[in-house]
Amino acid sequence: xxxxxxxxxxxxxxxxxxxxxxxxxxxxxxxxxxxxxxxxxxxxxxxxxxxxxxxxxxxxxxxxxxxxxxxxxxxxxxxxxxxxxxxxxxxxxxxxxxxxxxxxxxxxxxxxxxxxxxxxxxxxxxxxxxxxxxxxxxxxxxxxxxxxxxxxxxxxxxxxxxxxxxxxxxxxxxxxxxxxxxxxxxxxxxxxxxxxxxxxxxxxxxxxxxxxxxxxxxxxxxxxxxxxxxxxxxxxxxxxxxxxxxxxxxxxxxxxxxxxxxxxxxxxxxxxxxxxxxxxxxxxxxxxxxxxxxxxxxxxxxxxxxxxxxxxxxxxxxxxxxxxxxxxxxxxxx
Amino acid sequence: xxxxxxxxxxxxxxxxxxxxxxxxxxxxxxxxxxxxxxxxxxxxxxxxxxxxxxxxxxxxxxxxxxxxxxxxxxxxxxxxxxxxxxxxxxxxxxxxxxxxxxxxxxxxxxxxxxxxxxxxxxxxxxxxxxxxxxxxxxxxxxxxxxxxxxxxxxxxxxxxxxxxxxxxxxxxxxxxxxxxxxxxxxxxxxxxxxxxxxxxxxxxxxxxxxxxxxxxxxxxxxxxxxxxxxxxxxxxxxxxxxxxxxxxxxxxxxxxxxxxxxxxxxxxxxxxxxxxxxxxxxxxxxxxxxxxxxxxxxxxxxxxxxxxxxxx
Numbered sequence: 001x002x003x004x005x006x007x008x009x010x011x012x013x014x015x016x017x018x019x020x021x022x023x024x025x026x027x028x029x030x031x032x033x034x035x036x037x038x039x040x041x042x043x044x045x046x047x048x049x050x051x052x053x054x055x056x057x058x059x060x061x062x063x064x065x066x067x068x069x070x071x072x073x074x075x076x077x078x079x080x081x082x083x084x085x086x087x088x089x090x091x092x093x094x095x096x097x098x099x100x101x102x103x104x105x106x107x108x109x110x111x112x113x114x115x116x117x118x119x120x121x122x123x124x125x126x127x128x129x130x131x132x133x134x135x136x137x138x139x140x141x142x143x144x145x146x147x148x149x150x151x152x153x154x155x156x157x158x159x160x161x162x163x164x165x166x167x168x169x170x171x172x173x174x175x176x177x178x179x180x181x182x183x184x185x186x187x188x189x190x191x192x193x194x195x196x197x198x199x200x201x202x203x204x205x206x207x208x209x210x211x212x213x214x215x216x217x218x219x220x221x222x223x224x225x226x227x228x229x230x231x232x233x234x235x236x237x238x239x240x241x242x243x244x245x246x247x248x249x250x251x252x253x254x255x256x257x258x259x260x261x262x263x264x265x266x267x268x269x270x271x272x273x274x275x276x277x278x279x280x281x282x283x284x285x286x287x288x289x290x291x292x293x294x295x296x297x298x299x300x301x302x303x304x305x306x307x308x309x310x311x312x313x314x315x316x317x318x319x320x321x322x323x324x325x326x327x328x329x330x331x332x333x334x
Numbered sequence: 335x336x337x338x339x340x341x342x343x344x345x346x347x348x349x350x351x352x353x354x355x356x357x358x359x360x361x362x363x364x365x366x367x368x369x370x371x372x373x374x375x376x377x378x379x380x381x382x383x384x385x386x387x388x389x390x391x392x393x394x395x396x397x398x399x400x401x402x403x404x405x406x407x408x409x410x411x412x413x414x415x416x417x418x419x420x421x422x423x424x425x426x427x428x429x430x431x432x433x434x435x436x437x438x439x440x441x442x443x444x445x446x447x448x449x450x451x452x453x454x455x456x457x458x459x460x461x462x463x464x465x466x467x468x469x470x471x472x473x474x475x476x477x478x479x480x481x482x483x484x485x486x487x488x489x490x491x492x493x494x495x496x497x498x499x500x501x502x503x504x505x506x507x508x509x510x511x512x513x514x515x516x517x518x519x520x521x522x523x524x525x526x527x528x529x530x531x532x533x534x535x536x537x538x539x540x541x542x543x544x545x546x547x548x549x550x551x552x553x554x555x556x557x558x559x560x561x562x563x564x565x566x567x568x569x570x571x572x573x574x575x576x577x578x579x580x581x582x583x584x585x586x587x588x589x590x591x592x593x594x595x596x597x598x599x600x601x602x603x604x605x606x607x608x609x610x611x612x613x614x615x616x617x618x619x620x621x622x623x624x625x626x627x628x629x630x631x632x633x634x635x636x637x638x639x640x641x642x643x644x645x646x
Contacts, residue, residue, distance in 0.1 A: 048494075048529070056487040056521035063491020066477070067499070087518070090478045091488055095413075095470060096404045130404065154406065 003167040005139035009160060010035040013072065016146035017046055023150065024064060024071045026050055028057055034074035034104050035162055054079050058087035065097030070150060076110070077103030077118030077159060081125065093128045096154040100146075106135070106159035106193060107245030108274075108291065113281035118159075119274055123250020125157045126222050133221040134175070135159040137168065137196040141219055144172030148219075151175060159193055166197055173219045178228065184212030187302055188236045190229075192218040192252055195243040198288065201295035201318040206302060209310035213302075218252060226259050233260060239268035239305045243298050248273040270305050272297060345577055348379035348445045353604055354637050355441040355454060361630050361642040363458075365619030367437045368633075369608060373541040373574060373599035374435055378442040378508070380580050381537070386506060387426045389419030395450040397473050400463045404470075414463065415476035417448050423501035427492065429477055431485025432510035432539075434616075436468035436475075439508075449473050483516030485509065486536060490526050490592075493534040509538040509594075512545075514555050520565055526592040527566020535584065537595040539574065547613035559596055567594045574599030607632040 013036060017023045025047045031037045040047045050057040054075065061071040073080065080101045081088055092099045103118060110116045125133050132152045136142045142161050149156040152175070169179065181196075182189075182203055191199045196217045203213050214236050216229075233240055233256075240260070242253040253271030260269055274291055288294040299312045343351070352375040360366030382388075393416035402408040419425055430439050437457060443449035453473060456462040465472045467480045479485045485507050493505040513519050526534060538558075546552045555561075562569045568588035572579035574597035583595045601615050602608040607629055611618055620626035626644075634641040 050525060051521075051528070053521035053525065055483075055518040056490075056525050059484045059487030059518070060491035060494070060522075060525060062477070063488040063493070064495050066488070066492050067495025069495050086481050087484055087487070090481055090484055094404060094478055096406075130406075 003139075004164045005167055006164055007035050007162065008139045008142040008165055009145075009162055010038055012143045013146050014039050014043070016150065017043070017072070020070070020150065021046070022068060022070050024048060024069050026057060026061060026071050026073045028052060028054055028073070028075040028079060030075050030104075033076070033162075034102065036074050054084040055087050058084040059091040061099045062087075062091030062095065062097045065092070065095075065099050070098045070100065072100040072102055072146070074102045074104070076105045076116055077121050078116060080157065081121060085124075089128065092155050093130050096130050098153065099155045100149045101155065101157045102149075102160050103158060104160050104162050106161075108279050108287040108293065109161070109194060109245070109284055111281045111283060114278045117279055119279060120247050120250065121157070121159070122221060122246050122252070123254070126250055126255075130154050131222060132156040134173065135193045135219055135221060136161050136173075137191075137193050137217055137219060139165040139167040140169045140171065141173050148173040148175050161194070168197060168200065176220045176223070176225060179217040179219070181217055182213050182215040184214045185236055186212040187238045187305060188214045188216070188232055188240045189298070189302075190216050190218065190240065190242045190252060190256055191244070192221065193245050194284070195245050195293060198293070198295045199243060199298055202298045202302075204318055205312045205316040206299060206310070208316070209312060211302060211306065211310070221252060221255065224255060226262070229256070229259050230263055230265070233265055233267065236267075239270065241270045241298070241301050241305055242272060243293065243301070244273040245293060246273050248275055268305055270301050272301050342447070343383070343445070345376070345379045345383045348383050348442070349375040350637065351445040352379060352438060352441045354639055355444060355451075356437055357605070357633050357637060358642050359437065359441075359454060359457065360618065361626070362644045364626060365617065367434065368605065368618045369541070369543065369601045369615035370435050370438045370539075371441070372603040372605050372608065373601050374438050374539050375604070376575050376577060377537055377539060377580065377597050377599075378438060379445070380577055381428065381506065381508070382442050382446045382448075384581070385584055386418075386428060387424070387503065389422065389425050391418070391448045392416035392420050393473070395453070397449065397453045397456060397463050399461050401471065411471075413470045413476050414473045417443055417473040418476070423496075423499070423503060425503045426506055427476065427503065428474075428506045428508065429479060429485045429489050430468055430475065430508045431479045431513060432482060432508070433468035433475070433479040435508070435510070435539075436466065436472060439468065439474050440464060443474050482510070482513045483518040485513075486522040487518060487525070489534055489536075490522050490531055493531050494529055497531065497533050505534045507534065507536040509536050511538055511540040511542065511555070511558065512549065513538075514558055514561075515553050520561075523562055523565040523567050523592065523594075527590075530590040531592060532588055532590050535593045535595075537580070537597055539599055540596050541599045541601045543601050543613070543615050545616040551613065562594055567592045569594050569596060571596040571598060573597075575603055605633045605636055607636070
C-alpha cells in the first residue's frame with residue numbers, strides 16, 4: 001500500500017521560506033488552493049497578495065528579483081504563462097531573475113477543464129531561453145521542490161502536486177539527475193510527474209509477462225543531460241515509450257525525439273500523452289483513462305512497440321488509487 | 335571626458351540640447367523620433383539635471399559594443415544602468431517605460447555628460463548596444479521596457495523591495511500616456527496603493543499621440559487623472575514644458591500611494607513645422623527630399639542653429 005502524504009507543499013514551503021528571509025511568498029487569489037494559506041496567516045510579513053492580476057504580478061516579481069529577493073509565485077500553472085507571457089519573457093526570463101514559478105494543477109490534475117489545465121506548459125517553458133523546468137512526481141519531490149528550485153541562478157518553472165500525494169521515492173530531488181526505477185533491456189519507459197506512478201503500476205504486470213523494462217523518472221526537464229539518456233536509449237532492444245501529462249508536442253516525448261534524432265539513434269519512439277487535443281473537466285482517473293494517459297494505455301503502447309500482445313487487463317495492474325474530486329484531502333474542488 | 339556631470343548647464347539648456355541632438359540625428363538619418371524630443375525634452379532634462387539623485391557613471395563614456403544577452407554562459411553581462419551611476423541604497427533608479435523614447439533618453443545622457451556624443455552616433459547601428467528600442471544593455475537602461483505597460487509594475491516590485499530593506503533611494507518611472515490603454519498599468523497602480531508603495535514616482539508624457547495617430551482616434555482613454563486617482567494614485571497634472579510646474583509637482587505629498595505626474599505636452603513643441611505631419615508623429619520619416627530640406631531649414635531656425643549638412 002502506497003503511503004499518502006497530505007499537503008506536503010504546505011510544510012515544505014514554510015520550512016524553506018523561514019530559513020531564507022530573501023524568499024517571498026506571492027499569491028494571486030489562489031492562496032488556499034496552493035496550500036499557502038497557513039503561511040499567509042502565520043507569516044504575513046513574508047507574504048504578498050497580488051490579487052487576480054497576473055501580468056502585474058509577473059513584472060512585480062521581476063522587480064523584487066532586481067531588489068535581491070527570490071519570490072515564489074504561487075498559482076495554477078496556466079496562469080503563470082498564458083495570460084502573462086510577455087511579462088514572463090521581458091521581466092523574468094530574459095533578465096534571469098531568480099523567480100520561482102510554482103505551477104499547481106499540472107495537466108489534467110484539475111477538473112477545471114481547458115481554462116485551468118496546463119497541458120502545453122512544458123512546451124512553452126522549454127522554448128524560453130534561461131528557463132529551468134522541474135516537475136514533481138511524488139510527495140518526496142514536492143517536499144524537496146522549494147530547495148531544488150531555489151538552488152537555481154535564474155528563473156524556474158515547477159509543476160507542483162498538491163493535496164494527497166503518494167510517496168514513491170525516499171530521496172529528495174537532485175537537479176539534473178533522473179531516477180532509474182528499473183534497468184531492463186527490452187524497452188525504455190520515460191515518465192515524469194503523475195505518469196510515473198501510472199508506469200509503476202504497469203511495470204509489475206509487464207515484468208510478469210516477461211518484458212524487461214527500463215524505467216526512468218524525470219524531475220528535471222530543462223536543462224537536460226542528453227548523454228546519460230542516450231546511454232539508456234542504447235541499452236534497450238525494442239524502442240522507447242514516453243508517457244506524459246501534457247500534449248505530445250514539446251514535452252518529454254519531444255525531448256526524447258530530439259535526443260534520438262540528434263544522435264542518429266535508429267530506434268522506435270512512441271509518444272503517449274494528449275494527442276493534439278484539449279481535455280475537458282473531470283476526475284483525474286477518468287481523464288487519464290479517457291485520454292490514454294494511464295497504466296493501461298502504457299501497457300497497450302508497449303504491446304504496439306514490441307508487436308506482441310501480453311493479454312494484460314485492468315485486473316492485472318496494481319490497484320488504482322482513486323481520489324474523490326471534492327475530497328477533504330484537496331485544498332478545494334478547483 | 336571632461337563634460338560635467340550635472341548642473342553645469344541650466345535645465346532649459348539641457349532641454350534645448352536634447353532637441354538639437356535628436357533633430358540632427360533625424361536629419362542625418364532621414365527620420366526619427368522627433369516628436370518625442372518635442373514633448374519629452376523638459377521632462378527628461380529636469381529628471382537628470384535636477385530631480386534624480388544619481389552617482390557618477392560607472393560605464394565608459396563611449397558605449398561598448400553589444401556584449402551578448404543574459405545567459406549562464408555570459409557571466410560578463412551587465413545592463414546599461416551604469417550610465418545612471420552605481421546601484422546603491424541611497425541613489426534613485428530610473429526606468430524609461432516607453433523604450434521607444436530611447437533616442438531622446440540617449441541625447442539626455444549626452445547633454446548631462448553621462449555619455450559621449452559618439453554614443454549617439456552608434457544609435458541603431460548593427461552590433462551596437464545603443465539600440466533603437468532601448469534594451470537592458472543600452473545606455474541608461476536597467477530593464478527591458480519595449481513592450482508597453484510593464485515598466486510601472488517592475489518599478490513597483492523594486493520599490494517594494496527597497497522599502498522593505500529601508501533604502502532611502504526612490505524609484506522613478508518615465509511613462510507615456512499610450513500605456514494607459516494597457517490593463518497592466520491599472521493593475522500596477524492598484525497594487526502600489528494596496529501595498530502602500532510610496533517610494534515610487536512617475537512622470538507621464540501626455541502627448542495624446544500613439545503609433546497609429548491621435549489617441550482619441552485609436553482608443554479613447556477618458557480622464558486619465560480621475561481614473562488614476564480612483565485606482566489609488568496621487569496625481570498632479572502639469573504643463574510638460576514648464577519646469578517650475580514639474581518642480582512643484584514632485585514635492586506633492588503622497589504617503590502610502592504612488593505619485594504620478596501627468597505632463598501635458600505639445601508634440602510639436604519647439605518644432606512647429608511638425609504639425610504638418612499630425613496625426614502621424616510616432617516616427618517621422620521624411621516623405622521626400624523636398625520635405626526633408628524644408629523641415630531642416632524650419633526646425634534649425636526654431637532651435638537657433640544652422641541647418642544640418644546631411645548631404646554626404
